[in-house]
Amino acid sequence: MKVRVPASTSNLGPGFDCIGLALRLYLTVEVSTEGPPSPGCDLVVQGLREAFRRVGRRPPPVSVRREEAIPEARGLGSSAAARIAGLMAGNLLLGEPFGREELLNMAAELEGHPDNAAPALFGGLVVAVRTESGVVLSRLDPPSDLSLALAVPDLRSDTSAARRLLPEQVPFVDAVYNVGRASLLVAALMKGDLSLLREATKDRLHQPYRESSVPGFGKVCEAALEAGACGAALSGA
Template identity: 40%
Template sequence: MSEPRVLKIQVPATSANVGVGFDCLGLALDMMATFSFVPSTDGQLHIKGCEPRFCGADNLVWTSYCHTCSELGIIEELLNITIDSPIPLAGGLGSSSACIVAGIAAAYALSGVSLDRERIIQMASSLEGHPDNVAPAVLGGLVCSFSNAGRVWTQRFDVADNLRFIAIVPPYEVRTAAARRVLPAEVPITTAVWQTGRCVAMVRALETGDAELLAACAHDKLHEPYRARLIPDYEALRSAALSSGASAFVISGSGATMLAICKNEQKAAGVRRTLVTMESVSAAEGACRGLQIETLQACKTGLEILAS
């Protein structure tokens, strides 16, 4: 008897906003989640690799797969799904987007339908509610996205190889709903002008690896001043990262994860050392923050089908 076919799909973590690109910029990072799919042989759905509360029929990978099968006009088959993901839950690094994109891609691959990245972005945006994480998860790199007349439009940019992104993940969450509630309903036109110029400059800085431009433009006024209050360690970590060589410090998505953006590997190593030392001192004083600290690069490829 032949072994059942195994489909493996890889999806990157993503960071929305990148500071000044509120609700329009998203960045793919090389923290990769791997999803394996095998047809079930016992007539049951099996999901492994995540918390028990996510192992039922409401699992986001499974529901996204089923939704896509319906959209493609095919019948879903029961699966054994294994999730191997280092992306923290509800941390601002696109864990839900990775699951949605993987489920949609699985429906395409298992049914033999050619992968249509633009349509995947449309469907994933509909399921997630916005495109700023799912677009870079599918395309890789830096993506500017917006919706118009029911269609999601994207512009993808390569990210300079020299840049490093230190993800600082606290052990607590900032709920997206709470992060939305603290934002003002209106902003002055001067703030809109401030933001627009710096958003364009941020795209150019990330594309060229220009650390000086990055440091000049990474000063958000739309959301970070309000959301920073929801992250108890924000000010201390921001000060430590910038003083030890980071070019910019931003909140990833709605938080609580933060990104220190560094000019190169050497600068990133210095920033990481400072943050690790802070953790060690805090632990010795009985006040360990419990931070997860990861040095990452931009992911160029986005969604990948590894095997089938």
């Protein structure tokens, strides 16, 4: 069987861990119960095994072949796409006992956050938050005239390392700053008012702490805005 899952950009500036947008880059995975089995460390295999674990069944050995168009470890949701591909393949092998919402909850648990998994499963722009009872989300179609330009560095980004750069607490004024801009971001995209994105993509929760780990990030953002971009932000992690 073949499964195709899109890449995603998360945060979009102020929407840390809760806002994501699907992209037209795809991971295509072919999963077969024939051929040499793929190792358990493969994220696709991990996703498939999780689907089987949820129904109390032992997963079969599977062979995984990838057609990879999503740069790995570059902040474009490659791990979420791989895990979701495995979950979807496992769901198909099981006869589809799970709906998309259930698959999203599984993916969010595996990932630790839903901001890449939600758009990868539902497409479009998604605001998703984790609650005690599962992920709650709202999806909308982004403006038709919105285009993205991706600056993909040679530097690989490790999610765990990137998160260790973040403080355990932030100033109250910075929290208020981000709440306002995250709200403005969603309103701007709902209305299609791209003129608001320059302000709406600003952030104080994660980008200032991670900027030093991405050489040239500030200069890239400045160049993008000078060239006419509506906004610029650090994607992922």
